[in-house]
Amino acid sequence: MEAFTTHTGRAVPLRRSNVDTDQIIPAVWLKQVSRTGFENGLFAAWREDPSFILNNPVYQGASILLSGPDFGTGSSREHAVWALQQYGFRVVIAARFGDIFRNNSTKMGLLPVILPSEVVERLQAAAEADPTVEITVDLAEREVRLGSEAWSFEIDDYTRWRLMEGLDDIGLTLRHADDIAVYENGRQPWLPTTV
Amino acid sequence: MGRTLAEKVWEQHVVRRADGEPDLLYIDLHLIHEVTSPQAFDGLRMAGRTVRRPDLTIATEDHNVPTVLGPISDPVSRTQVETLRKNAAEFGIRLHPMGDAGQGVVHIIGPQFGLTQPGMTIVCGDSHTSTHGAFGGIAFGIGTSEVEHVLATQTLPAYRPKTMAIEVTGELPVGVTAKDLILAIIAKIGTGGGQGYIVEYRGEAIRKLSMEGRMTVCNMSIEAGARAGMIAPDETTFAYLKGRPHAPSGEAWDAAVEYWKGLRTDDDAVFDKVVEIDASTLTPFVTWGTNPGQGAPLGSAVPSPEEFDDPIERSAAERALEYMGLSAGTPLGEIPVDTVFVGSCTNGRLEDLRAAADILRGRKVVTRTLIVPGSMQVKKAAEEEGLDQVFKDAGAEWREAGCSMCLGMNPDTLKPGERSASTSNRNFEGRQGKGGRTHLVSPQVAAATAVTGKLTAPADLA
Numbered sequence: 284m285e286a287f288t289t290h291t292g293r294a295v296p297l298r299r300s301n302v303d304t305d306q307i308i309p310a311v312w313l314k315q316v317s318r319t320g321f322e323n324g325l326f327a328a329w330r331e332d333p334s335f336i337l338n339n340p341v342y343q344g345a346s347i348l349l350s351g352p353d354f355g356t357g358s359s360r361e362h363a364v365w366a367l368q369q370y371g372f373r374v375v376i377a378a379r380f381g382d383i384f385r386n387n388s389t390k391m392g393l394l395p396v397i398l399p400s401e402v403v404e405r406l407q408a409a410a411e412a413d414p415t416v417e418i419t420v421d422l423a424e425r426e427v428r429l430g431s432e433a434w435s436f437e438i439d440d441y442t443r444w445r446l447m448e449g450l451d452d453i454g455l456t457l458r459h460a461d462d463i464a465v466y467e468n469g470r471q472p473w474l475p476t477t478v
Numbered sequence: 479m480g481r482t483l484a485e486k487v488w489e490q491h492v493v494r495r496a497d498g499e500p501d502l503l504y505i506d507l508h509l510i511h512e513v514t515s516p517q518a519f520d521g522l523r524m525a526g527r528t529v530r531r532p533d534l535t536i537a538t539e540d541h542n543v544p545t546v547l548g549p550i551s552d553p554v555s556r557t558q559v560e561t562l563r564k565n566a567a568e569f570g571i572r573l574h575p576m577g578d579a580g581q582g583v584v585h586i587i588g589p590q591f592g593l594t595q596p597g598m599t600i601v602c603g604d605s606h607t608s609t610h611g612a613f614g615g616i617a618f619g620i621g622t623s624e625v626e627h628v629l630a631t632q633t634l635p636a637y638r639p640k641t642m643a644i645e646v647t648g649e650l651p652v653g654v655t656a657k658d659l660i661l662a663i664i665a666k667i668g669t670g671g672g673q674g675y676i677v678e679y680r681g682e683a684i685r686k687l688s689m690e691g692r693m694t695v696c697n698m699s700i701e702a703g704a705r706a707g708m709i710a711p712d713e714t715t716f717a718y719l720k721g722r723p724h725a726p727s728g729e730a731w732d733a734a735v736e737y738w739k740g741l742r743t744d745d746d747a748v749f750d751k752v753v754e755i756d757a758s759t760l761t762p763f764v765t766w767g768t769n770p771g772q773g774a775p776l777g778s779a780v781p782s783p784e785e786f787d788d789p790i791e792r793s794a795a796e797r798a799l800e801y802m803g804l805s806a807g808t809p810l811g812e813i814p815v816d817t818v819f820v821g822s823c824t825n826g827r828l829e830d831l832r833a834a835a836d837i838l839r840g841r842k843v844v845t846r847t848l849i850v851p852g853s854m855q856v857k858k859a860a861e862e863e864g865l866d867q868v869f870k871d872a873g874a875e876w877r878e879a880g881c882s883m884c885l886g887m888n889p890d891t892l893k894p895g896e897r898s899a900s901t902s903n904r905n906f907e908g909r910q911g912k913g914g915r916t917h918l919v920s921p922q923v924a925a926a927t928a929v930t931g932k933l934t935a936p937a938d939l940a
């Protein structure tokens with residue numbers, strides 16, 4: 284996973300709520316067996332509309348997505364995270380996220396930042412007024428900055444540490460292989476196996 | 479202080495707990511399908527890792543499979559299914575391929591085999607894994623990175639979600655189903671209402687539901703944003719499980735039941751949040767918008783965006799009405815539909831098919847009507863009862879098992895602008911095909927709608 288410490292970039296205001304993962308990447312894109320090539324599937328249906336915000340050339344190259352509440356609800360497809368990352372996003376800022384999407388993001392190094400709706404709207408308005416304006420997302424300080432303004436956000440210490448170090452979860456868990464073996468020996472005898 | 483059911487099951491599965499870290503949770507059962515697993519197996523191979531417990535893992539082909547007999551025509555879908563076959567063979571995982579008697583939608587086959595039992599932790603790279611919570615375990619959807627993690631370690635690091643009780647008081651009136659109940663719950667608490675929670679459904683109306691109805695309710699927990707949904711096991715649960723291929727038997731059965739009986743929320747336990755809903759006031763419920771929270775009683779009308787105080791909800795409603803091609807004030811019962819779909823992990827079980835057949839018996843459908851059993855076993859059982867004949871006589875299509883039009887990854891899709899009444903779980907834009915418009919309904923409403931060609935409650939059929 285790519286480490287995340289701090290990121291400064293331009294932002295796209297996506298003024299929609301309940302952005303479910305079927306919108307982020309429609310199901311027809313999920314037939315691939317690789318982990319790459321999903322950038323063209325990002326918001327594929329919405330991008331067919333020329334007036335959709337991502338089609339506005341002034342937002343080309345933006346790396347922060349500013350969304351309405353309930354971003355990433357619905358399907359568990361991690362392809363949504365891959366599509367956002369491969370398109371060039373490093374951060375999504377919203378007032379609420381779908382739980383599974385948020386989990387998936389932190390496994391991949393895409394930072395989901397939760398800020399109150401008023402703050403997200405303030406940031407959206409700033410990016411609308413001046414698409415070249417840059418926003419800084421500082422994970423070390425747990426802070427989002429715009430010009431002289433700053434807002435702090437919450438993220439638990441463990442996830443923050445893992446993101447900042449770019450650590451692979453499986454490697455971390457395998458350090459506790461002994462604990463897993465001990466637990467396994469004490470499982471209830473009637474629990475089923477698939478064999 | 480007493481503990482909730484969710485807390486009891488969680489604590490039983492903690493492998494390791496350390497300050498400032500998520501719990502390391504043991505996973506009793508890992509379900510796999512073709513769509514969210516290929517990249518996870520690739521990851522294992524790249525890191526030179528193996529599957530720790532293939533004997534706690536089971537795979538099926540469901541999302542891509544055609545529901546008409548024959549091979550998969552789409553080469554990309556075929557590659558995905560073939561990739562699953564290769565991976566299952568390489569890592570020694572039991573697979574139920576297309577055509578196999580045990581094949582079916584992943585959330586239908588777990589319970590059907592008796593693999594889903596009370597008190598277990600169950601995961602799958604699929605958000606509707608919450609279905610399995612109907613047996614009193616903690617079951618939740620995960621992404622592909624986590625699928626790889628479970629394959630490699632049989633555990634997951636996770637923080638325990640908060641607990642919510644949804645107390646369903648009173649009794650469901652005749653003709654009102656588990657589907658209507660869960661749609662009404664989601665409309666009440668919203669698509670984000672359950673975020674960060676494990677929901678326990680409780681109360682008289684829940685106790686009276688069959689296992690199949692309980693699965694329908696738990697299935698859609700994710701549609702309210704919840705991490706998982708669960709129902710305490712009771713005699714209904716035990717009766718459903720007894721004698722199934724993977725359920726314990728003999729002395730092990732007695733020991734298991736003894737333990738399962740303790741799997742209930744203690745009287746003095748405290749939930750982080752409690753929501754109440756009176757079942758006796760409910761009527762058949764349908765969605766009018768593009769998220770499952772945008773629903774209303776079938777007897778009412780399409781709402782006006784002005785009715786929503788919250789500006790975000792108001793603009794979401796405006797957008798939804800535009801996408802759905804609906805105008806405020808239109809009675810829901812006057813909305814014409816082109817296609818009816820009965821199936822999915824929400825409503826693709828035998829009881830659902832029986833309910834639809836009861837309405838279609840001796841009647842004719844006027845719309846394209848797809849009846850897709852959730853598994854090959856459901857199909858077989860339905861045919862043994864002659865339900866397939868009822869459907870065919872009515873003019874409906876009787877299909878092979880799979881996810882089908884629930885997500886339109888196989889050829890069963892809506893065309894742009896087409897409108898469906900669907901027993902599935904998501905009415906998102908384009909979910910059933912690009913530009914398709916979905917109304918979520920119960921199997922009973924779906925069948926009645928097929929007869930009249932517009933959204934209809936069974937009670938209103940002549």
Ligand code: SF4
Nearest residue numbers: 606822823881884885
């Ligand atoms: S039936 Fe629908 S919701 Fe269920 S697993 Fe298949 S695609 Fe997902």
